[in-house]
Amino acid sequence: MVRRYVAAFALLAVFGFAGCSTSSAPDDAAAGGPAAPAAAGEVTAAATASSEHNSNDVMFLQMMIVHIGQGRELAALAATKSARDDVKNLATAVDGTQGEEAKAMTAWLKGWDEPVQSAHDPNMHADHGGLPAVGEAQMAELRAAAGADFDKKFLNLLIGHQHNAVELTNLVAEGKNPETKDLARRIKESRSDQIALMLTMASA
Numbered sequence: 001m002v003r004r005y006v007a008a009f010a011l012l013a014v015f016g017f018a019g020c021s022t023s024s025a026p027d028d029a030a031a032g033g034p035a036a037p038a039a040a041g042e043v044t045a046a047a048t049a050s051s052e053h054n055s056n057d058v059m060f061l062q063m064m065i066v067h068i069g070q071g072r073e074l075a076a077l078a079a080t081k082s083a084r085d086d087v088k089n090l091a092t093a094v095d096g097t098q099g100e101e102a103k104a105m106t107a108w109l110k111g112w113d114e115p116v117q118s119a120h121d122p123n124m125h126a127d128h129g130g131l132p133a134v135g136e137a138q139m140a141e142l143r144a145a146a147g148a149d150f151d152k153k154f155l156n157l158l159i160g161h162q163h164n165a166v167e168l169t170n171l172v173a174e175g176k177n178p179e180t181k182d183l184a185r186r187i188k189e190s191r192s193d194q195i196a197l198m199l200t201m202a203s204a
Contacts, residue, residue, distance in 0.1 A: 049108040049179035057180045060171040061105040062118035067168060068098040070134050071161055078154050083147050086201060134161055155202045162191040
């Protein structure tokens, strides 16, 4: 149980920046409640982005929106099927944070008069160094799992999924939009921290 409390507190550092949040989430997390939904926006970005952009910025945002959709689907399963409070806290934080990220990215694309959905195969980011997206077979296996087996499968899938997000940030190396570059940097940092936390959770 102590390990789970430690993981719950660690979520606050993973999903928010020090000194940014005035939420009472530490008490909620310690009680096994939702993990700092107020911190979610502090990992995201400005509501608007400057107009300067190129195809790399657009591709990154389009692919990340699809990627986030899969992450939130994973989180929704954990919120109802997990047997562990710390895993449920993680799922709540992932859903809240990534939902805000997707809103910002969608607004940027619309502001640039660019399509939110790419005409490309959403799995094509493997060509850019990313891992293949979570497949339906893996999702079906996760839906069928229960108890400790579910939590193990969920953490393993989400670790790979978030590593994929880290790899996707490489797309903006040749981007032009400063807000997109800043968001990519923060996504890389936050997802890397989440991976480190989940590796600890998986061994608990």
